[in-house]
Structure formats: structure tokens, C-alpha cells
Amino acid sequence: MKYLFSILIIGTMLMSACSNNAKEQALIKQQAIVAVKDSLKLDSFKKAEIKKQEDAKIAAQVKEEKRTLLLAEQNEAASHPSANQNSEAPTPAKKKGWSDAAKGTVIGAGAGAIGGALIDKKHGRGAIIGGVVGAGAGYLIGRDKDRKSGRVQPKN
Template sequence: MKQILVALAVAVALFSCSSHAENAAAIESAKKATIDSMNNVNAIKKEVVDSMNALKSHRTHSRETAGTQYNNDGTPAVANSEATAPAPAKKKGWKSWSHTAKGAVVGAGAGAVTGAIVNKDRVKGAAIGTLIGAGVGAGTGAIVDHSKKKKAARQ
């Protein structure tokens, strides 16, 4: 969180103290950073989809070879009539979002406000700030998600 605030303060300082030519260069570099972070998010999404497809094919193969009967939802059929333990309840609302999604939303909001304050053309500043903030926030959230997955894998 401190890093985001520092980056936001640096961005505000750069935009308020520089000339128009420097602003254009800063905007271009921010756009490039946004595009790079979006490409990183897309790559992570692709990895997730690939791993889910691999898991699905592994489950299908396991069912065919094991001879175990399964219900329609993919869970093993239980031969006895005892009740099974209920699955844990899914998180609802904001808590169910990934850090990537949360970062994109928070970054977009902060970027919109900052862009509207800094730029003389409020709408243009808010639009640019939203794009930059969403990209940076999504990138930061993806990094947090990745580190949490690594930590969970180690345990």
C-alpha cells in the first residue's frame, strides 16, 4: 500500500512540475507500462485456463481408468446413504475478488481522481488516470496473487 501511495505521489509531482512535452513523454511511458501490465494479466489468465484444462483432462482420464462411479458434478458417488460433510461456504462480495481485480478497481478510482485533479482538462485527465491506475493496480494485484500462490504452494 505504501508503494502505491509513493508511486501516486511521484506521478502527481511529475505531472504538476513538468512541461507539456515532458507530460507527453510521461503519458506515453505510463501507457506502455499499462499495456505491459495488461499483457501480464492476460498471460496469467492463460496460465490459469491451461492449468484448469489440464486438471479437467486429468480427472477425465482418472475416471476412465479407476472404475469409480461419479455424480454429474464430478464428485465421487457414495455407496452408503450417510450424509457427507457440507462444502465450505463460498466468499461473497468484495472478499471473493482476486487481488488483481481489487487492484484494478482501486487503481482506476485513484487514477481517475488524481488525473482529474492534475490535468486542466478534467475529463481527459480522469480518463488517462483511470487507464493508468487500473493497469498499475491490476499489475500490483497480480504480483500479490502470484506471491500468495507461491507461499501456499510452499506450505
């Protein structure tokens, strides 16, 4: 593209050097530059529109696949009613790693200990109290996140 512009500009300069109508040539040169800039803008808008259409197609395909899977699961459940009656609710697979409750406890204890040490004049006492309070608050917040994510069954 840069080479095209360079050739276009050099060509217009050579043409203007050969004629006596400098003002007309300058106008033609200016119009050519404007036309090239407009074509580049139009090209970028076309690319953006094509990308938008492709994204919409992909989203529609994903939505259709989800719907198909859901219908297949419903049909399978409907075709095997005795299997669902005999078994209790399926137990979710055990998740690996730290739970949100454990993470919250550790983060809350650390933050509470630092905060307590900074606030209280007796740093040791403040760190202990802040750590205990922070750990309790962090645990409660993390446990709530675990319930929402499905890692822990909510209380009835």
C-alpha cells in the first residue's frame, strides 16, 4: 500500500511538472489523495463488517449446539425414567485444588493480622485479634462463593 501511494504521488508530481497548469495539477493530486484515503476507510469498514458477520455466525452455531445438547439430554432422561427413579441425585465430581472458603480464610487471616498490627498499639495482640476476625470473615465470604459455584451444596 505504501508503494502504491508513493508511485501515485510521484506520478502526479511528474505530470504536474510537465504542464503549465500547476493549480489544476495540485487539485488533481489532492483529489487523488482524498480518493485513496476514502478507499482505505471503506476497506477497513468492509473488513469490520465481515468480522462482525463471522462472529454472529459463530455465536449462532454455539447457541444451536447448546440447544441440541440440551434436547439430547432431555430425550435421554425421558427414555430412561426407571434409571432416574432408582438413583439419588448424582454426586458431583470432586474438585481439585483449594476451595474458595480456604482461600478466603487464608487471605482474610493475613489481611486481618496486618491490619490489626497496624491499628493496635500492642502489635502482637492486634495481629492475633485481626487475624482471627479476618479469617472468620474470609471463610464466610469464600463459603458463600463455594455455594454459588456448586462446589458445596446450599443449606436447606
